[in-house]
Amino acid sequence: xxxxxxxxxxxxxxxxxxxxxxxxxxxxxxxxxxxxxxxxxxxxxxxxxxxxxxxxxxxxxxxxxxxxxxxxxxxxxxxxxxxxxxxxxxxxxxxxxxxxxxxxxxxxxxxxxxxxxxxxxxxxxxxxxxxxxxxxxxxxxxxxxxxxxxxxxxxxxxxxxxxxxxxxxxxxxxxxxxxxxxxxxxxxxxxxxxxxxxxxxxxxxxxxxxxxxxxxxxxxxxxxxxxxxxxxxxxxxxxxxxxxxxxxxxxxxxxxxxxxxxxxxxxxxxxxxxxxxxxxxxxxxxxxxxxxxxxxxxxxxxxxxxxxxxxxxxxxxxxxxxxxxxxxxxxxxxxxxxxxxxxxxxxxxxxxxxxxxxxxxxxxxxxxxxxxxxxxxxxxxxxxxxxxxxxxxxxxxxxxxxxxxxxxxxxxxxxxxxxxxxxxx
Ligand SMILES: C[S@@+](CC[C@H](N)C(=O)[O-])C[C@H]1O[C@@H](n2cnc3c(N)ncnc32)[C@H](O)[C@@H]1O
Numbered sequence: 001x002x003x004x005x006x007x008x009x010x011x012x013x014x015x016x017x018x019x020x021x022x023x024x025x026x027x028x029x030x031x032x033x034x035x036x037x038x039x040x041x042x043x044x045x046x047x048x049x050x051x052x053x054x055x056x057x058x059x060x061x062x063x064x065x066x067x068x069x070x071x072x073x074x075x076x077x078x079x080x081x082x083x084x085x086x087x088x089x090x091x092x093x094x095x096x097x098x099x100x101x102x103x104x105x106x107x108x109x110x111x112x113x114x115x116x117x118x119x120x121x122x123x124x125x126x127x128x129x130x131x132x133x134x135x136x137x138x139x140x141x142x143x144x145x146x147x148x149x150x151x152x153x154x155x156x157x158x159x160x161x162x163x164x165x166x167x168x169x170x171x172x173x174x175x176x177x178x179x180x181x182x183x184x185x186x187x188x189x190x191x192x193x194x195x196x197x198x199x200x201x202x203x204x205x206x207x208x209x210x211x212x213x214x215x216x217x218x219x220x221x222x223x224x225x226x227x228x229x230x231x232x233x234x235x236x237x238x239x240x241x242x243x244x245x246x247x248x249x250x251x252x253x254x255x256x257x258x259x260x261x262x263x264x265x266x267x268x269x270x271x272x273x274x275x276x277x278x279x280x281x282x283x284x285x286x287x288x289x290x291x292x293x294x295x296x297x298x299x300x301x302x303x304x305x306x307x308x309x310x311x312x313x314x315x316x317x318x319x320x321x322x323x324x325x326x327x328x329x330x331x332x333x334x335x336x337x338x339x340x341x342x343x344x345x346x347x348x349x350x351x352x353x354x355x356x357x358x359x360x361x362x363x364x365x366x367x368x369x370x371x372x373x374x375x376x377x378x379x380x381x382x383x384x385x386x387x388x389x390x391x392x393x394x395x396x397x398x399x400x401x402x403x404x405x406x407x408x409x410x411x412x413x414x415x416x417x418x419x420x421x422x423x424x425x
Pocket of ligand 1: 017018067068069070071072075105106107108109112135136137138141190191192193217218219220249
């Protein structure tokens with residue numbers, strides 16, 4: 001139980017860093033205060049409380065005593081497997097590779113931020129396409145993170161191989177990460193309850209929407225009061241792309257409001273996606289359905305082949321993309337399932353999307369990817385060609401088909417397809 005003299009301190013910490021003292025254990029708070037009193041002696045507890053309200057440096061010194069730095073490389077490694085899979089599936093194959101921005105808040109001594117970089121590299125990303133903003137309230141912990149030097153305790157579980165692959169042993173039991181892997185990381189000392197960084201803000205000349213592709217916010221929410229947790233989760237929603245991923249700690253998943261976040265990946269990966277507001281039906285969806293084949297042409301294989309042989313025409317400026325339809329959402333859901341390796345579920349949802357709209361190029365392309373994953377190259381080829389026939393600017397289908405043709409020894413067609421894909425922004 002808290003003694004009455006600690007009550008003002010508990011409310012100060014709750015207001016400033018969102019801490020719910022009971023989550024930390026009250027003796028932890030008393031121990032931290034005792035350490036500071038020892039450093040500042042002679043001082044009474046009452047006088048110290050008074051000092052804390054006036055002196056922000058002393059408040060920071062107390063926070064440094066209170067923080068829980070527990071972390072290690074590839075902690076809860078399912079999260080990193082999902083990130084690596086997403087990189088391979090969605091980003092790494094694109095040319096040029098998109099810049100992928102990740103927020104790691106809080107990062108403690110840096111193991112999580114470096115693990116993110118390593119997972120993205122393993123997923124085929126180039127170092128220069130990766131940006132990680134790694135945030136923590138503790139100056140002391142960030143110094144360790146910047147130095148990148150770790151002991152045995154930072155390497156646990158199954159991922160010991162990363163120590164050989166990415167670190168140099170500098171003394172017995174001391175491992176320094178190759179500084180190369182720290183270059184995409186921007187370390188920031190910040191109280192996340194005062195606001196989150198804007199993606200790309202620290203990069204010279206970077207343009208964009210200020211949103212992150214991925215946010216890791218693991219093992220902080222459990223220490224926060226309900227208000228602070230809601231405040232932080234709202235801030236995350238404002239900073240995360242619509243199709244972005246949020247990773248939380250395993251004990252934190254149940255604190256997410258399912259109206260705002262839905263599970264992505266397997267249960268053990270603790271990954272979530274924002275639930276987007278249901279779109280209004282588009283005028284086309286409100287109109288009575290056309291009789292099958294009445295006005296839109298059915299795709300034909302010979303026409304598709306001809307379309308593939310035709311040199312790309314200069315494109316007029318494209319109109320903005322239409323609002324997401326129900327089929328788009330089914331395709332996005334199928335893609336999410338495929339990202340998580342749930343191929344059978346992904347195929348079921350993709351088929352549902354195709355039933356809803358046989359002319360949806362994205363659904364045909366995804367159907368091709370899933371067929372390829374099942375080892376059915378012939379069906380994959382048909383699906384990719386159909387996607388390209390329906391939408392000659394379907395970049396993913398062009399790239400996948402070019403890779404498939406390359407595997408089959410069709411270098412000439414593969415080259416043509418790749419050049420077509422490269423011209424599409
Ligand atoms: C248990 S570590 C989690 C590290 C890492 N995310 C992981 O899961 O391994 C918790 C971290 O939260 C940081 N922290 C606590 N309150 C914070 C705040 N208000 N703003 C930013 N960081 C905070 C602490 O300094 C500590 O490094």
